[in-house]
Amino acid sequence: MFDLPVKNLMEPKKLIMVSPETSVSDVAVLMASKNTGAVLVIEDKLLIGIFTERDVVFRVLAKGRDAATTRLRDVMTAAPSTVAPGTSYGHALLLMQEKGFRHVPIVDGDRVLGIIASRNAMDPQLEEFVSEARRREHYREADA
Numbered sequence: 001m002f003d004l005p006v007k008n009l010m011e012p013k014k015l016i017m018v019s020p021e022t023s024v025s026d027v028a029v030l031m032a033s034k035n036t037g038a039v040l041v042i043e044d045k046l047l048i049g050i051f052t053e054r055d056v057v058f059r060v061l062a063k064g065r066d067a068a069t070t071r072l073r074d075v076m077t078a079a080p081s082t083v084a085p086g087t088s089y090g091h092a093l094l095l096m097q098e099k100g101f102r103h104v105p106i107v108d109g110d111r112v113l114g115i116i117a118s119r120n121a122m123d124p125q126l127e128e129f130v131s132e133a134r135r136r137e138h139y140r141e142a143d144a
Contacts, residue, residue, distance in 0.1 A: 002090030006106050009089055010114030017042045017112065020049065020073035024060050027051060027072060037119075038103040040112060041076050047105055047112050049076035054102075082107045083116070092116055 016039040018027055027039055031053065041049035051072050059075040060067055082105045083092050092104055096118045106114040 002088065002093070004089050005086045006083055006089055006092050006116045007085035007113065010106055010116050012114060015112075015114050016040065018051075018072065019043065020071065020076065022072050023068055024051075024056065024065070024070045024072065024075065025067040028056060028067065037117065038115060039072075040105055040115060041072050042112065046110055047080070047082070047107060049073075049078045050080040050103060050105060051076040052101075052103060077101075080105060084108060085113055089116070093118060 014034065014036045016030060016034055016036060018030070018039050018041060020041050020043055031037065031039060038050055038052040040047055041051055049072065055075055055077070056067075059065075060070055065075070081095060081099060081101075083095065085106055085108050087106075096102060096104055102118045103115055105112060106116060
């Protein structure tokens, strides 16, 4: 999995692109409805920022800002680090770990293709863990 290019692991349904003038409250509703932890902020078809669920907590709520009137432009991470579509997932994970974030946009030149999250690394291992737990439960029931 870690050798796969990020383009093979991105989830198109989780890609949300919004204007920098969008309010935090509107984005929070959108993020909740799409069950995603980050949105990409686009202006004139270019990626100018990223806004995450952590930003809601640390940059909005903890600072006493009004989510209805605060615009993403004021609380997003501007000029986020990005990766190319052929970048290995392992390299993207290393970048996220080194820089302390959980999401990274995937771009090809100026074109935004998607987003990848560090939690994607857990999904296969979690599935394997659940499968193994079920297998063991089946054997325990057979022995009883």
